[in-house]
Amino acid sequence: MPTYVLNINDRTVSVDAAADTPLLWVLRDELELKGTKYGCGKSQCGACTILMNGNAVRSCSLPVTAATKVKITTIEGLSPDGKHPLQQAWMELDVPQCGYCQAGQIMSAAALLARKPNPSDADIDAAMSGNICRCGTYNRVRLAIKRAAEKKGGKS
Numbered sequence: 001m002p003t004y005v006l007n008i009n010d011r012t013v014s015v016d017a018a019a020d021t022p023l024l025w026v027l028r029d030e031l032e033l034k035g036t037k038y039g040c041g042k043s044q045c046g047a048c049t050i051l052m053n054g055n056a057v058r059s060c061s062l063p064v065t066a067a068t069k070v071k072i073t074t075i076e077g078l079s080p081d082g083k084h085p086l087q088q089a090w091m092e093l094d095v096p097q098c099g100y101c102q103a104g105q106i107m108s109a110a111a112l113l114a115r116k117p118n119p120s121d122a123d124i125d126a127a128m129s130g131n132i133c134r135c136g137t138y139n140r141v142r143l144a145i146k147r148a149a150e151k152k153g154g155k156s
Contacts, residue, residue: 001017004017004065006064010071019063019064019065022063023063024062026064027074035074036104039132045132046058046130047100047131052067052072054111056111078106084106084110085151095140100134101134105133109124111127112145113148
């Protein structure tokens with residue numbers, strides 16, 4: 001099996017995996033980073049969202065070969081102490097119900113706020129449209145993104 005060198009959460013790691021192994025399984029099974037969730041396996045629900053060079057991507061259909069020579073950030077790497085403005089806003093507004101989709105939601109929101117520090121409702125809806133929440137917390141997600149933008153210095 002080939003060895004791949006990856007930059008995950010600002011750490012360089014080596015993993016042995018088949019070339020077509022989805023990055024999600026490398027993160028969860030090889031690196032014990034369990035925050036990224038398996039949802040649909042078809043890049044349609046957003047539960048497996050991570051950041052690749054700051055962009056939100058679905059790790060369930062991304063082969064490990066595509067993850068070399070890029071910077072990967074998982075929910076565990078967003079903030080070592082849970083103090084990221086999005087994580088704080090999520091807790092303050094009680095966004096999660098079951099919580100299963102929340103890591104993917106937060107990672108998509110992080111990519112949005114990096115691009116647009118003061119997003120409009122339309123910006124939020126567009127950026128979050130690929131993240132499905134079976135509990136229907138979409139209104140609280142939008143409010144939490146706006147609160148995080150305020151915490152980061154945006155006006156929302």
